[in-house]
Amino acid sequence: MELIYHFLFDPVSSIREIKKVRPCLLAGSIVILATVSGTIGNLLVTGLAPDIAKISLTLGLVIKLISIFLLWLIFTSILHFIAEGLKGEGEVSSLFISLGFSFIPGILLTPLALISHIFGPLKVFIYLLFGVIILIWIVILQVLALKETYQLSYGKACLAFVIPICIGGISLFVLGILSLLTLISFIDSLLSF
Amino acid sequence: MRERLIVKLILGICILSMIIGIYLVLTKEHGYKKTIALPHESLKKEGIAVIKIYGPIEIRERFGVRYLYSSDWIVKRLKKIRENKKIKGVVLRINSPGGTIGATQEIYKQVLQIREAGKKVVASIGDIGTSGAYYIACATDKIVANPGAIIGNIGVIFAIPNLKSLLDKVGVEFKIIKSGEYKDIGSYFRDMEEKERRLLQEVIDSAYNQFYKAVVKGRKGVLTENEVKELSDGRIFTGVQAKEAGIIDKVGDYEDSIRLITKLCGIKGKPQIIEEEIHPFELIFGKFEEMLRHNSLAYLQENVEKVRLEYRYRPGF
Helix, strand or coil, X not given: CHHHHHHHHCHHHHHHHHHHXXXXXXXXXXXXXXXXXHHHHHXXXXXXXXXXXXHHHHHHHHHHHHHHHHHHHHHHHHHHHHXXXXXXXCCHHHHHHHHHHCCHHHXXXXXXXXXXXXXXXXXXXXXXXXXXXXXXXXXXXXXXXXXXXXXCCHHHHHHHHHHHHHHHHHHHHHHHHHHXXXXXXXXXXXXXX | CHHHHHHHHHHHHHHHHHHHHHHHHHHCCCCHHHXXXXXXXXXXXXXXXXXXXXXXXXXXXXXCXXXXXXXXXXXXXXXXXXXXXXXXXXEEEEEECEEEHHHHHHHHHHHHHHHHCCXXXXXXXXXXXXXXXXXXXXCCCEEEECCCCEEECCCCECCCCCCHHHHHHHCCCCCCCCCCCCCCCCCCCCCCCHHHHHHHHHHHXXXXXXXXXXXXXXXXXXXXXXXXXXXXXXXXXXXXXXXXXXXXCEECCHHHHHHHHHHHHCCCCCCEEEECCCCHHHHHHHHHHHHHHHCCHHHHHHXXXXXXXXXXXXXXC
């Protein structure tokens, strides 16, 4: 519990603690809670039809959890590879657990979604604002995790963090275009039936 | 110690919020209420609700998602209107060739109940308001239609394909083993017998009589029973012809309908108009599902197998 507290308010010292203690299960629990909280928060604000919301909450959540765990693993591996390339030295397991802890602010998404309802029609905008703040907070924690685990400078840590995001972003963009083209030709083939 | 307490408190609040959130999402139509249900709370003054009846009238749901403009959805909306004291009147915006009898009658009944609750209802026919759509319009206080709209087609249709010649050509034969004489009535694979035709005609006549009575009731004071009988041979009318024949009350457009309902409800000034909103996700899912459905073999099969009575204008037959 103290680890969670310190990670939020004194992340540097708690990352050092994580290197010693390796609370993998706790990190996993945090990731699960944050994903569930994020899903519920989004559903509360977007106001989907109850039948679609039920599917999103059940099947959608399962898919999201599997994806987030895979992404967590892949992202850790990529960051480890880049950090070592930038002459950093550290253990991938410590980074893995620290990145899991960095999701702690995500647990606040559901209460924030409920709070945003006070603002009536502005709730979506307010929730988005909260979401951006939480995202920035998580990114800062992840950069700190990278820095402390591999003893990198702030600059190198930021660079190591940004590189896979840029590559991932470009890949997703290209994938998105290709998917769209495939979908268009698929729909076209249906319409011409 | 203090840190533990703070963390437990934060986690406790978050977990409690999640439980509340799940409850709201699964049970209360949270947020969704504002988009497709009538916003009871936000009505500051008396209002007029507009319900769209577009396309074929039928009961349909697919993949657990609301099918756009399915009759059971229209019925649900009408029930909420009936309960809302701030809604003084309803405009049924009709653009439909008709549809299945059951679905038509469910909407018709709801419209009558809204009128019994003391509210006024006006039908506003856009391009087409034939058969089942006209049946529903007969439940309203007044019927308004565009001068060039197609109206009427009072009657019942029951269309069965006869594939016997085709199957004979390809050398396919069906052996039917049945428990009762009429179990395979309406079979595609053989000629219809005279006694089957008589039986089906009785069914059609029963459905037709229900339609006829609804028109008589709806046009009481304007048309006599004999006049209705004469006009109920399935013919279609333009809006202008329909007004001359007495099957509608006024030639006009949607705005004319709004003015009429405002006057009937006795609302001073401009009323609040509440139109159905469709959530963007629903629109996307609904349209995509419709597109896939209409271009799939499953849809063809479903429609070939669909044998049912309809109050519907089908010029293709």
